[in-house]
Amino acid sequence: MAALPEVRLPPLRPHDGAGLEPEGDYDGLEFTDADFVGQDARGARFLDCALRRCALDETRLGRARISDSVLDGVRGVGTDLAEASLRDVEVRDARLGGTQLHGAVLERVLIRGGKIDYLNLRNAKLKDVTFEDCVLSEADFGGAVLERVDFRGCALRRADFTGARMADVDLRAVTELDIARGLERLSGAVISPSQLLDLAPAFAAQIGVRVEAPPE
Known part of the structure; x- marks a missing residue:
């Protein structure tokens, strides 16, 4: 079972409304309803912060470090978090599209x-990550390393696990399990008996077995 983050935010100071900056250092701040569309904060550091209902369309946060923080109700398309580090982070009720987390490190993260x-x-490298009651549509885990990752009450649609490596990945509580590619990479995952039945045709196709009704 994945270890959950233990985020205990201290009393936060309201952000002064200024834009984000590359290599910026943000500590103990609360960002509320902020518009960070298109801003560049590559390499920025967020410690003990809360981002609530912020707009992150095309925001550049590559190699950012986010620790002991909460992202609540954030929204955006094309947010760039490539090679970022997220540790002890909670992401709640996000509405995101095309988020770039390739090469990122996620440890003790709850989405x-x-x-x-x-x-x-x-x-990416995911360790002690939990996806709970969310919808993941066409998520790309290609080449990722997943260790102690739980999917609870999630819809996982058209997922791509090509080249992924898994250890202690729990898919049993997924409400909708649809794997587009990389079915053979599920070694190291656990699924339920009903999910096995649903995936049986895909498993058969993977090893070249035809499934046909017997002749009459």
């Missing part, structure tokens, strides 16, 4: 509620 389309986690 709860919301909907994320076209999430790019290629070559």
Whole structure:
């Protein structure tokens, strides 16, 4: 079972409304309803912060470090978090599309509620990550390493696990399990008996077995 983050925010100071900056250092701040569309904060550091209902369309956060923080109700298309580091982070009710997390490191992260389309986690490292009651549409886990990752009450639609490596990945509580590619990479995952039945045709096709009704 994945270890959950233990985020205990201290009393936060309101952000002064200024834009984000590359290599910026943000500590103990609360960002509420902020518009960060198109801003460049590559390499920025967020510690003990809360981002609530912020707009992150095309926001550049590559190689950012986010620790002991909460992202609540954030929204955006094309948010760039490539090679970012997220540790002890809660993401709640996010509405995101095309988020770039390729090459990122996620450790003790909880993603709860919301909907994320076209999430790019290629070559990312996920350890003690929980996806709970969210919709993941066409998530790309290609080449990713998943260790102690739980999917609870999630809809996992058209997921791509090509080249992924798994250890202690729990898919049993997925409400909708649809794997587009990389079915053979499920070694190291656990599924339920009913999911096995649903995936049986795909497993058969993977090893070249035809399934046909007997002749009459």
